[in-house]
Amino acid sequence: MSIHHEPIEQRIDWLLELAQRHTAEFRSPEACLAREHYLAKHPTAIVVLKCMDGRINIPIVTGTPPGIIQPFRNLGGMFDLGWPHLGEIMANHIQRMVSSGRKVLIFITYHFSRGSLQRGCAGFGYDTDAALEHTRCIKRQAEKIFGSSHTTVYPIICGFETDEDALLLHGSNDEVLDLSAIPADQTETLERQVAELFADMPEQMRVDLLRLMQGNLQWIEQVRNSSRSLDIEHREWMICLGRGFDFLHTPNLALIIGPYSPDLADPIRKAAGIIEANMQAGRIPDDGFLLLASVPYEEIGMDRARAELKSRFLANFAGEVIRAEFPQLAQRMHSKTAVLSWRSRALKIFEEEHPICDCTENSGLSCSF
Secondary structure, eight states: OGGGGSOHHHHHHHHHHHHHHHHHHHTSHHHHHHHHHHHHHOOOEEEEEEESOTTOOHHHHHTOOTTSEEEEEEGGGOOOTTSHHHHHHHHHHHHHHHHTTOOEEEEEEEEEOSSOGGGSOGGGTTOHHHHHHHHHHHHHHHHHHHOSSOSSEEEEEEEEETTTTEEEEEOTTSOEEEGGGSOTTOOTTHHHHHHHHTTTSOHHHHHHHHHHHHHHHHHHHHHHTSOOOOOOOOOOOEEEEESOOGGGOOTTSEEEEOTTSSOTHHHHHHHHHHHHHHHHTTSSOTTOEEEEEEEEESSTTHHHHHHHHHHHHHHHHHHHHHHHHOHHHHTTEEEEEEEEETTTOOEEEEOOOOOSOOOBOTTSOBOOO
16 A cells, blocks of 8 residues: 555545545445345344454455444454453443344454464464464353353354455364365355354354355455455554544554553553554654544434543543653654544544643543543
8 A cells, every 4th residue: 555655644634535435335325225134134243352453354354244243453352351441342232232132243353374474463472372372261251251151142263364364263162164275166064064163053143154154255265366465564654542443444554452451551552662663664654653542422412422532531641651652753643533423434533622621640641631
């Protein structure tokens, strides 16, 4: 993408145009009808825990309409369901799905590259075994919260091989089904294989999982017939903090930090270090980078107003961390705050304004809104 080498003002304008195109596509009549049709046939709710890496785009690689899959993204795909904010958001989402009569399938993902170790997950130091062990821990936590009988909520471990965008499903019997090893025209055995992998999975959920797998097989075939390059160079020029960044499914563009960990300063420092290294190595221009905070809301009024305050808090918090740890980099920081409507996926960027309050915690980090 040539956008990586443009001046920072042009990169920001390009980003805002990308968000607008995503919104227009999401709320078009065709997209709305596609979502309704899909849910009528495949009612299982899908939740995905994944890395911030833009290559990990489960809707695209499974042929699923936008807005069906609920993503949770964080640096390295590192989560702990004991984190208060993460646990609250996930539990509330799953409770809403179950209350509406839907069962829930949770994909707990890790990613790697067969072609190059350095195209793997930097968050785990390119150690796929460590990433896989982390997903096992999350699965145990999910079963602790939602039950191990899997009658309503079913967590599965899913690998993502980024060279071919292939899914690897880890079954309850410790076997792995690698979809890259199955020819697209030989899918007749999939149903039996899924039944063997997940013997206790409810029937409708199994049907809906099969559809995702078939979509992935078609995508793998398309990737193999294409001439896409495997871009291994890190050229991220954005730090995104919060939620609502589905329009940023682009490799090597942004470092996305979910607002889940009790220690947000640590991933912010790591992300800032990557941005600074990219500038020093000449992978991106050194004229600036973007810090974008976004918080979604579902209802107008109080919910939206609170989202705006949360977004401003996140931007100010991250800005203070970067100014304290990377003072020279902070001089090139362009900070923006936004809220996102879940219903329309419309991203609203707020202009700079005077803070509503200005308070300083004992840590010395400003929490002004």
